[in-house]
Amino acid sequence: MKRTVGEKLVRSGIRLPLILWSLAVLYPIFWMFLGAFKSNAEIYANPWGFPEEFSFSNFVTAWTEYNIDTSIFNSFLVTALGAALCLVLAVPTAYALERIRFKGSQMLFTLYISAMMIPMVLGWIPLFFLLAQFNMLDSIIGLSVVYAMSQLPFTIFVLTSFMGTIPKSLEESASIDGMSPYGILWKIVTPLTMSGIITVTIMNAIQFWNEYFMALIFLQSSEKYTLALAIDFISNEAQYTNAWGVLFASLVFAILPVIILYSIFQRRITKGMTEGAIKG
Amino acid sequence: MVQTKKQKYLFLAFCLVPTFIMFSIFTLYPLFSGLYYSFFEWSGASNTREFVGFDNYVELFNDEVIPATIWHDYFLVATKVIGIMIMALFIAVALTQLKIKEAPFYRIVFFFPNIMSVVVIGILWMFIYNPSLGLVNSGLEVIGLEEWTRPWLGSETWALPSLVLPSIWAGIGLFMLLLMGGISNISKSYYEAAKIDGANEWQQFWKVTLPLIWPQIKISILYIVITTLNGSFIIVQVMTGGGPNNSTHVMGSYLYQQAFTQYNFGYGATIGVMILVLSLITVVLLQLLLRKERVEY
Numbered sequence: 084m085k086r087t088v089g090e091k092l093v094r095s096g097i098r099l100p101l102i103l104w105s106l107a108v109l110y111p112i113f114w115m116f117l118g119a120f121k122s123n124a125e126i127y128a129n130p131w132g133f134p135e136e137f138s139f140s141n142f143v144t145a146w147t148e149y150n151i152d153t154s155i156f157n158s159f160l161v162t163a164l165g166a167a168l169c170l171v172l173a174v175p176t177a178y179a180l181e182r183i184r185f186k187g188s189q190m191l192f193t194l195y196i197s198a199m200m201i202p203m204v205l206g207w208i209p210l211f212f213l214l215a216q217f218n219m220l221d222s223i224i225g226l227s228v229v230y231a232m233s234q235l236p237f238t239i240f241v242l243t244s245f246m247g248t249i250p251k252s253l254e255e256s257a258s259i260d261g262m263s264p265y266g267i268l269w270k271i272v273t274p275l276t277m278s279g280i281i282t283v284t285i286m287n288a289i290q291f292w293n294e295y296f297m298a299l300i301f302l303q304s305s306e307k308y309t310l311a312l313a314i315d316f317i318s319n320e321a322q323y324t325n326a327w328g329v330l331f332a333s334l335v336f337a338i339l340p341v342i343i344l345y346s347i348f349q350r351r352i353t354k355g356m357t358e359g360a361i362k363g
Numbered sequence: 364m365v366q367t368k369k370q371k372y373l374f375l376a377f378c379l380v381p382t383f384i385m386f387s388i389f390t391l392y393p394l395f396s397g398l399y400y401s402f403f404e405w406s407g408a409s410n411t412r413e414f415v416g417f418d419n420y421v422e423l424f425n426d427e428v429i430p431a432t433i434w435h436d437y438f439l440v441a442t443k444v445i446g447i448m449i450m451a452l453f454i455a456v457a458l459t460q461l462k463i464k465e466a467p468f469y470r471i472v473f474f475f476p477n478i479m480s481v482v483v484i485g486i487l488w489m490f491i492y493n494p495s496l497g498l499v500n501s502g503l504e505v506i507g508l509e510e511w512t513r514p515w516l517g518s519e520t521w522a523l524p525s526l527v528l529p530s531i532w533a534g535i536g537l538f539m540l541l542l543m544g545g546i547s548n549i550s551k552s553y554y555e556a557a558k559i560d561g562a563n564e565w566q567q568f569w570k571v572t573l574p575l576i577w578p579q580i581k582i583s584i585l586y587i588v589i590t591t592l593n594g595s596f597i598i599v600q601v602m603t604g605g606g607p608n609n610s611t612h613v614m615g616s617y618l619y620q621q622a623f624t625q626y627n628f629g630y631g632a633t634i635g636v637m638i639l640v641l642s643l644i645t646v647v648l649l650q651l652l653l654r655k656e657r658v659e660y
Contacts, residue, residue: 111488175381176378202615204635205394206394208393208400228385228389265374289478295597295600296596296597296600300619311482318486341478352478356537357537
């Protein structure tokens with residue numbers, strides 16, 4: 084079919100907003116990277132352009148004087164612990180809900196799923212005192228538990244739908260060969276669900292790495308700060324210290340792991356998130 | 364299966380009980396005891412907790428800040444739903460229907476802000492709105508609209524509307540993908556039939572695409588509403604902290620302020636109950652409102 088002049092015009096007219104929006108997305112991120120290499124004087128003189136020379140001093144200052152190294156370590160720890168705990172708790176429950184028939188199975192599933200829609204702010208006040216009682220306030224372990232629990236319903240939901248796609252025959256023949264249900268769960272179901280486990284873990288990890296508000300409530304001392312809190316702190320302080328370059332450098336530290344994960348697992352992340360939204 | 368009943372129940376307990384205990388302690392118990400706390404006056408120290416009945420609720424109805432926070436939340440809900448849906452729909456249709464070569468590039472770029480931390484998004488946009496250095500004001504100066512420049516986040520009138528753009532910026536990607544999924548499931552034959560009947564591209568959009576992706580549109584709107592009511596306070600907290608002069612406080616950031624900076628935990632819990640009730644009512648009403656018959660051709 085031949086395209087008319089009108090159609091061609093429409094086509095290029097539609098491209099323009101797409102190009103503009105890509106600029107609106109990419110330019111601030113790009114600019115943040117540039118800012119991290121600029122001196123303070125340059126940020127004021129030439130805020131949105133290229134730096135004259137690339138200097139790493141902002142990164143060094145952030146690392147040595149602003150305790151970004153501790154915060155990065157804390158963020159890694161809370162991300163890894165939270166994601167691991169969430170899996171340990173979600174895999175057996177997801178399996179039982181998907182494969183074993185028992186009374187109340189549907190009700191339990193609904194209970195977990197509806198927890199995804201409930202605003203948790205209300206729960207944060209009692210949770211604060213509960214953690215204080217358990218000596219888990221202002222602790223990375225405590226925050227990891229809170230994180231794991233916050234993503235548990237979503238994780239169970241994603242894993243049940245993945246397990247639903249595994250053929251039952253493998254489990255049945257393993258059972259006939261005398262394998263215990265524990266063995267089936269650990270040696271057959273878990274490896275077969277690996278794709279789902281990886282997807283959901285990457286998404287949980289990004290979530291935990293980025294999280295800000297629960298960390299704000301449940302952490303107090305600066306040596307426990309996760310990266311998000313440390314950045315917020317530097318940002319509030321920068322109004323007086325003018326340490327903008329350091330702020331950009333720490334933003335780069337925060338965003339780099341996410342960019343790396345996204346460039347490797349782009350398909351998994353987008354697929355996981357859209358499917359989570361459709362049913363959630 | 365060669366398994367006794369007892370073994371089966373033992374395994375079931377092994378799978379379900381530890382997780383459920385954790386869930387009860389860290390999710391169910393806090394939610395219910397949040398309801399309970401809302402009947403107390405409490406500054407955090409255990410010996411000062413005092414039962415006050417519905418006093419906190421009376422205070423809630425007489426608090427001048429509360430109606431403003433509710434209005435701010437629904438303002439964000441409405442502007443985000445409209446902004447995100449129009450843009451996501453436009454992008455989704457453009458990327459699926461118009462055979463653009465670089466479509467995967469746009470898809471990857473537009474989605475990325477969805478996985479950025481709210482802290483990073485908030486700080487980036489604080490710079491974009493910065494009165495002296497920011498892109499917005501320098502852009503306005505370049506095109507000769509100096510009188511439009513203002514301290515966006517420092518102005519009581521403009522701070523709240525200024526929060527809409529970053530939220531849309533960060534939210535579009537996910538809904539673009541949801542809608543693209545819906546559009547690519549529409550069979551090509553509907554469009555061919557529409558073309559034979561003489562429908563132009565605009566008519567095809569209204570008569571074929573839109574009704575057939577109604578389920579995805581409905582899910583997207585619901586999802587935006589729920590996530591905004593349950594989470595709008597995070598971007599508020601990062602970018603304005605509720606200021607200037609309470610002009611950007613939403614329900615959640617007001618709760619945070621009352622409970623965790625002014626130590627009115629009982630009153631904070633009451634605000635939490637209000638958030639829960641309002642978001643449940645909103646979701647139910649919205650579902651009734653959006654219940655349009657599924658179209659099948």
